[in-house]
Amino acid sequence: MQTADIRQRWLDFFAERGHTVVPSASLVSDDPTLLFTVAGMVPFVPYLTGLVPAPYPRATSVQKCIRTNDIEEVGKTPRHGTFFQMSGNFSFGDYFKEGAISMAWELLTTPEADGGYGFDRDDLWVTVYEDDDEAIELWKKVADLPDERIQRLGKDTNYWHTGQPGPAGPCSEIFFDRGPEYGIDGGPATDDDRYVEIWNLVFMQYLIDDVQSKTDFRIVKELPKKNIDTGMGLERVAFIKQGVDNMYEIDQVRPVLDRAAELSGRRYGANHDDDVRMRVIADHVRSALMLMSDGVSPSNEGRGYILRRLLRRSIRAMRLLGVEGPTFRELFAASRDAMKSAYPEVAHDYAHIEQLALGEEETFLRTLTAGTSILDLAVSKTKDSGRGQLAGDTAFLLHDTYGFPIELTLEMADEAGLAVDRAAFDTLMTEQRSRAKADAKSKKKVLADLSVYADFRAKGETIFTGYTELSTASTVLGLLVDGRPVPFATAGQTAEVILAETSLYAESGGQAPDQGRIVGDGFELEVLDVQKPIKGLISHTVKVTSGEVGVGVPATTLVDEQYRRGATQAHSGTHLVHAALRQVLGPNAHQSGSFNKAGYLRLDYGWNSALSAETRSEIEEISNAAIRDNLEVVTREMPLDEAKSLGAMALFGEKYGEVVRVVDIGGPWSRELCAGTHVSTSAEVGMINIVGESSVGASNRRVESLVGLDAFRRFASERALVSELTSSLKTRPDQLVDRVGELVSSLKAAEKRIQQFEARALNDRVPALAAKAVRTGDVLLVAETVGSLGAGDELRSLATSVRSQLGDAASVVALTAEVGGKPVAIVATSPAARDAGANAGALAKTMAGVLGGGGGGKPDLAQGGGSDLAAIPAALDAVRSALRG
Incomplete structure (x- = not known):
């Protein structure tokens, strides 16, 4: 039985029994406490908790889910998947325990020919909460299950609540027995892989408070309206019904695994470690595909970080299989073909998804080699020193500079037999985040619970x-x-x-x-x-x-008219720039995010290279031409499917209800789904002035623009600047670029002549300084201050030239100078002086200590500095004393 068939049977079964079929919500959860939709019930939480009145008495869905808390177990067990699909049926104060148990048993045991899943009754076990006698009696009544196949378990496994005060209730789980070849007898209570949980029924019947832990809480009372929340793991049922050993081998996942095996030249089933890597790749590529189809882009924060981690773990696994080149083009295409029948959007948006994946792969492959070299060197040094723990600052360097997720460093260190100083890494990460947050105070107010x-x-x-x-x-x-x-x-x-x-x-x-x-x-x-x-x-x-405002009193909302006008100009301007981008770059330049406010717009779009000045000007011109043409702006509300059939663009990653608002600018020239406020005609936008274009991650660019009066003010200020420059340089505006070019060339030539003059001047000082060499201990020493210099490199050049002037003698040159208002010291030693024991690094450190700073370097050439100019004579005396010693 194919996974798509299992899915459709579920929806058909519950639709026939009065359930409203609810499409899967996005993987990006509306719940601010969750990064992702982690369970099938998440979109229904407001209804189950009573926060929002339920729009229907009973519902069913097959919900896309992502969980990453068990990512290390992916590939190692038969059932741990990052992306999975949870089939659920829900009752909001309608049917309760008997209805949920009856329908679950009916669907599972009805023969396949009659629309069910065709499970043998003798292969099914159930668990119930230890005190839920009612559920036990219902299982006996409905399913005629014997006592030995109904097991009572405690709160840790068979009681559900959110972790907060609110609704809660006992659970009853249904398990499939895979047979003695997979483990020991004893039922689900053995917690063995032999018994696979396929369905969980939650009986939400109590109100609880004083929640201390999963098992420690107080039941306040029974709920006046009891709810049902169930979930059946689609992949788990699929691998059982398809007769394979794990979820990685089902029809929606196996094609990626097979492609990884083909690309690596290794056979699945021949080696345990290779098998785990192939399963990781199959899981992670599918998970990444589904995340990107819901608008998540790779980044270093939040959801984007999780996606990046999945992609990079896939690349790493392919390298461990012996493939060092790019593979995502083939792997993602295989996953797309396996998933598109159930989720057509992965095919519709594939050009953008592929662009993101290939861009991330290209970037990480470039950095992986360099980062791996650094890690290998650090591992070698750590082992040579006899330590068993990699330093936290090394892990931080790999993360901060080379983009290694800490989890990847942990994995690679573990493969080398080392731990990582995670506490030190976390401290450095916390310090970095604190620095970043210090400059990013948000105006947003924290909303209430x-x-x-x-x-x-x-x-x-x-x-x-x-x-x-x-x-x-x-x-x-x-x-x-x-x-x-x-x-x-x-x-x-x-x-x-x-x-x-x-x-x-x-x-x-x-x-x-x-x-x-x-x-x-x-x-x-x-x-x-x-x-x-x-x-x-x-x-x-x-x-x-x-004054004072109270509950129940009349109040009038007054919008700042000028601000709203600017906001509508900016939002309509965003649509114009998006349409212009797609007209110039093609349909792959798909908007992936935006922000607009009065006078300003920012638009992120899928693209993998910077815009040339000519392309940027063309986009700006097309946008302003649309403004000039005074295109009509029309808004309409209609069903989502109708809007899509008209060609309305559903922006990548955005969420929409069943009824949507369509905004047309110039008819089909720009047609998007949008709930924002807009102008009546494009001429009201006023003006578009693109002021920035930059990268915001692999395969994502950002264009920024001023709009309306703000755009005019920028043009006016630039015009005033041009006027001032033409007046100062006594040239015409059309000759300004050439005139500035001439001045820059002249300036560079002058700077070069000055550098040559300064170099000659420094060189002229060499003989006089060399003549001041005096015997100090076993060497000739030049210890002098040379006044003020423009750069430390000049002092370095002077010291090495004096050393050369002294020839093969055992010589030490210690020079100081004022550079930028601070003292700098350079020490240079000849080979013979080093043979006599003189070390430039040690001497520079000694001088820097006197100057109130630090320094050091190689034995032949070293540098130091400090903050106390008055200490220069004492620093030179310190060198003389050290050499006499």
């Missing part, structure tokens, strides 16, 4: 009127101060305000929140931020500038 919004959301969705109105009369539904509900807020306080309606745009889709005010009888609030803390609810962070 999401649970406090449940009562507000239960009153309905916040109505946004801002597409057509800048002022809206509303009512204050709630107030929060420091994350807690309050009856009123007074002058000087910062609060969150929940309204029934608002004309103020909440930050989303790359558009910054509106600026404005909220006013009412006797109060005025300055709007600091507008956000959507949960689906359907808008929260306004405000400062109470006067």
Whole structure:
């Protein structure tokens, strides 16, 4: 039974039993506490917890999931996968235990010919929470299971909760017995690979608090509306039904494994270590493909870091299989072909996905060789010193300079029989992050714990009127101060305000929140931020500038008209620049992110090389030509499938509901799905002035532009600058470039002549300095200060020239100078002086210590410095004393 068939049977079965089929949510979770969607129930958490009213009584889905906490186990066990699909059925106060158990058993044991999975009843075991007698009786009633195939287990395995106060309940898990060839008898309680968990039924029936751990909490009461949350692992059922030993060998994964074997020339099944590497590659390539299809790009932070780690572990595994060249083109194509029937978007977006993957591979292959050399050298030195731990600063260097994830360094060190000083590495990482955060203070206010919004959301969705109105009369539904509900807020306080309606745009889709005010009888609030803390609810962070605002009073939202005009110009301008990029570069220049606010736009797009000045000008000209042509801007709402059929662009990685808003500029010239605010005609954008283009990672570029009046001001300031330069240089604007070029050439020629003059002047000083050599101990010593110099290199050159002037004699030259207001010392020694025991590095260090600094170097030439110019005579005396000694 193919994986796609298993998936479709699930959806058909539950759809026939009154469940709403819900498409898989993105792997990028809406939950701010999660990097990824880690379980099938994650998109339904607001409904299961009552935070948001459920739009249907029962639902079913096959949800894409990513988990990375067990990444080290990938390839080593039959069931650990980074990307996996969780089939789930959910009840929101509808059916409960008996319904969940009955439907699970029916689907599993119904013959394949009748639409079920056809499992033999004798191969199935169940576990229940040890105190859940009701579930045990239901299993006996529904499935006629004997007592020995129903096992009671504790809270650590068979009780579910979020780790926070809220809903919770016992679980019942269904296991498949693979047979005695896979392990010992005894059922799931043995925790053996023989028994594979395929389905988990969560009976969400209690409210808990005082949560200390997974097993330590207090049950407060039964929930008035009990919920069902279940999950069946699609890959686990697939490898059982396809008769293979693990999830890496199923139809959606095996093609990548086979391609890795073919590229490496090694046979799967011949060597355990090679088998693990091939399974890692198959898992990670598929996981990376699915992450990138949901808009994640490789980076050094958050989700992008996880993706980068998966890609680099794949490259590393291929190298351990003996393949040092690029392989992603073949591996990703194999994964695309295996996954596209279930997820057509991987084929539709493949050009962009491949571009990201190949760019990351090219970058890492370049750095891997250099980084590996450094690591190999560090490993060798560590072993030679008799230590068993690689230094933390070496691991940090590999991470910071060569892009090695710490996990890769840990793996490679472990292969060499070494540990890594992880504590020292973490300290260095913390220091680096602290430095970065010191310069990046965000204006964003921390929103309250999401649970406090449940009562507000239960009153309905916040109505946004801002597409057509800048002022809206509303009512204050709630107030929060420091994350807690309050009856009123007074002058000087910062609060969150929940309204029934608002004309103020909440930050989303790359558009910054509106600026404005909220006013009412006797109060005025300055709007600091507008956000959507949960689906359907808008929260306004405000400062109470006067009066007192209370819950239930009338209030009017007032959008700053000038700011909104600038914001709409910038958002429509983003669409214009995106259309121009695609017109010039082609469809692969797909937007991957954006940010716009009044007067400014930033657009990230898939591309792997910098734009030439000519290309940048062409994009800018096309954008401004669209403004000149005064194209009509039309917005419409329609079903997502209809919008896509019209050619509306769904931006890479963005999430959309079933009904979407389509923004046309000039008809199909620019047609995108977008919920932002826009101008009525393109002429209202005013002007586009592209001011920057840069790299933001492998195969991703960023273009920045000023818009409207801000764009004009930049042009005006540049015009004033040109006018000033032409006046100063007494030339015409069209000759300015040539005139500046002439001046630069003249300046370079003058600098060269000055350098030649200074070199001759320094050379002229050599004989006089050499003549000052005096016998000191066993050597001739020149210990002099030469005044002020422009650079330390000049002092170095002077010292080596004096040493040469003294010929084969045992000589030491110790010179000091003032460079940039600080003392610098250079020591040069001849071979004969070194034979006599003189060491330039030691002498430079001695001088630097007197000067209040540090220094050192090689025995023949070394440098030091400090901060105390007055100590120069004492530093020279220190050299004389050292040599006499």
